Amino acid sequence: NMAKKKKNAIQYHDKALSEKALQRRQLVMDLRQAISDEVLSLVYQPKYDLSTLTACGVEVLVRWHHPVKGYIAPDVFIPLAEEIGLTAAISKLVVDKAAAELGSAGLLDGSLAHVAVNVSADEFNNADEMYALTQFIKSKKALAPFVRIEITETATLTDMHKSVEIISNLQASGITFSIDDFGTGYTSLAMLKDLTVDEIKIDRSFVSGVEQDERSRTIVSAIVAMAQSFDIHIVAEGVENAAQLKILQDMGCQQAQGYYLGRPMALHDLVKHLNQDATEFSAAH
Numbered sequence: 001n002m003a004k005k006k007k008n009a010i011q012y013h014d015k016a017l018s019e020k021a022l023q024r025r026q027l028v029m030d031l032r033q034a035i036s037d038e039v040l041s042l043v044y045q046p047k048y049d050l051s052t053l054t055a056c057g058v059e060v061l062v063r064w065h066h067p068v069k070g071y072i073a074p075d076v077f078i079p080l081a082e083e084i085g086l087t088a089a090i091s092k093l094v095v096d097k098a099a100a101e102l103g104s105a106g107l108l109d110g111s112l113a114h115v116a117v118n119v120s121a122d123e124f125n126n127a128d129e130m131y132a133l134t135q136f137i138k139s140k141k142a143l144a145p146f147v148r149i150e151i152t153e154t155a156t157l158t159d160m161h162k163s164v165e166i167i168s169n170l171q172a173s174g175i176t177f178s179i180d181d182f183g184t185g186y187t188s189l190a191m192l193k194d195l196t197v198d199e200i201k202i203d204r205s206f207v208s209g210v211e212q213d214e215r216s217r218t219i220v221s222a223i224v225a226m227a228q229s230f231d232i233h234i235v236a237e238g239v240e241n242a243a244q245l246k247i248l249q250d251m252g253c254q255q256a257q258g259y260y261l262g263r264p265m266a267l268h269d270l271v272k273h274l275n276q277d278a279t280e281f282s283a284a285h
């Protein structure tokens with residue numbers, strides 16, 4: 001009797017598992033289709049210069065609106081794309097669409113100092129794919145001079161020598177390089193010893209505490225000071241209120257991004273947003 005019960009439990013468990021596996025397989029197929037149909041879309045989040053409170057760049061973020069399941073976050077589908085080897089295809093799509101959209105809006109005229117594109121760990125660690133991406137970016141003549149590649153800190157973990165080479169190849173092509181979510185990996189400081197990065201972005205988890213928490217404030221101001229002495233651009237991620245903004249400005253943090261300054265938005269909203277006068281912006285906040 002016990003044995004029978006156990007067998008039923010196992011069968012039940014297997015069934016639940018296989019349903020989950022089926023759903024996942026379906027999602028992977030849908031993602032593959034979405035990429036080949038080029039239906040992934042883009043939003044743009046402005047990056048602000050904190051001394052002038054004007055937009056100095058944008059970060060491109062990919063979006064997937066599933067026909068049945070609705071919005072699926074990149075934190076969900078990028079890992080899927082990594083598993084099936086489609087992140088290079090996503091990067092290509094992102095660069096292609098960003099070049100077309102920003103170009104058509106007249107935003108590649110130098111008013112934005114850079115256009116940041118996120119590249120996932122598996123692609124960054126593949127020298128051939130990075131070479132191909134670099135060539136593709138270079139083929140977008142109007143966009144290329146502004147491209148900045150963002151890599152999360154963990155991506156550079158696997159092989160420091162290779163990372164150094166990949167980054168210097170990018171920089172030789174005029175593409176700048178940024179460490180995203182800085183402070184969340186285990187190698188933050190070691191990395192700065194060996195890599196010549198152009199920018200680091202302080203992770204939102206530190207920024208979100210600066211107005212209440214002395215320790216977050218200490219960490220953020222230490223990162224800002226360190227970046228300054230290395231002559232690396234510094235961006236605070238995830239600024240959500242005026243108090244945080246003020247503290248970051250007082251610390252001498254150069255740039256910031258966050259919902260308070262501008263949400264990720266579709267191209268036509270970005271154009272409107274950028275047309276807002278800087279004084280109007282600071283008055284409204």
Ligand code: C2E
Pocket residue numbers: 045060061062073074075078087090091094118119120150152180181204237238239240257258259260264
């Ligand atoms: P990330 O590059 O660190 O991007 C910042 C994320 O924080 C974005 O989420 C953005 O919408 C969100 N964010 C910005 N400001 C605020 C704020 O003030 N408060 C809060 N709570 N969140 C804020 P999103 O768009 O869901 O992207 C999540 C991650 O997915 C990105 O993190 C990036 O690692 C990855 N990702 C997004 N687009 C792409 C892409 O085109 N390619 C690749 N490989 N990865 C991408």
Ligand code: MG
Pocket residue numbers: 059118150180
């Ligand atoms: Mg990013």
Ligand code: MG
Pocket residue numbers: 180181201203237
């Ligand atoms: Mg980030």
Ligand code: MG
Pocket residue numbers: 180181
């Ligand atoms: Mg992130």
